[in-house]
Amino acid sequence: MGYLTEKQIQELLQSWLHELGNRLHSLSGYSQILSRKQGDPEKQARLIDKIEVGVQGTLETGEALKTFLSVWSGSNLRYSKEEVELLLNALCGKLLRGKSLKFSNFFDQSAAISREQVMQTLHKVLELQSKEGE
């Protein structure tokens, strides 16, 4: 399994910033629609739901980027592209969505994190997810 180069890291981060931009656009877009639908309570409620989902998604994406950067800059560990994508997905809540679990439940993020710990954590999350699907 090849490790990520600096260029690939930059590309990965850029694609996540792009994701953040899209989420912000949804928030802004639905908010602008909401401001024009004052006379329709049902439509307003649906738009407010979408805005709430957008806020949650934006926060998750921002949090994922922040945590990833702190993990990345705090160590000289090297991750493969597949591992980084798995990590970002887990941090972003894609693997944890619908559960009352957070990535920080699995280990102390302020402590030094080994690559093995991160991967073990992700495997735990995946195990939980597959058990839930049974």
Added chain:
Amino acid sequence: MSLKRILIVDDVEDNRVILQDWLEEDYELFQAATGVEALEFLEQESIDLVLLDLSLPEMSGLEVIEKIRKSPKFLNLPVIAVTAYTSSADESEALKAGFDAFLAKPFKVKLLFETIEAALKET
């Protein structure tokens, strides 16, 4: 007077829903989720303007505009680039590739109307 026909090309459903809601009273709208779908649609239907996301799966917006501009019948078709998280280099690359205008998300509905109307006026 018949409404101008606009094709919205974006793989993110929320983005298509938002543009549809913003524009549906003033234009006749069509949607495509990929570049391939968009190119097929353009071959079959007459369209006055395209709103094209740059970040599309399989075929990027830059590849789509390249194909559009290669066809003599679409040489003057207004195409506006729509994208999230961009630098001035991205904008310059898009305009060089053949886009008529560039919108960076998030943007306001007023700016969208102004950009569309300016692009339509030039044709």
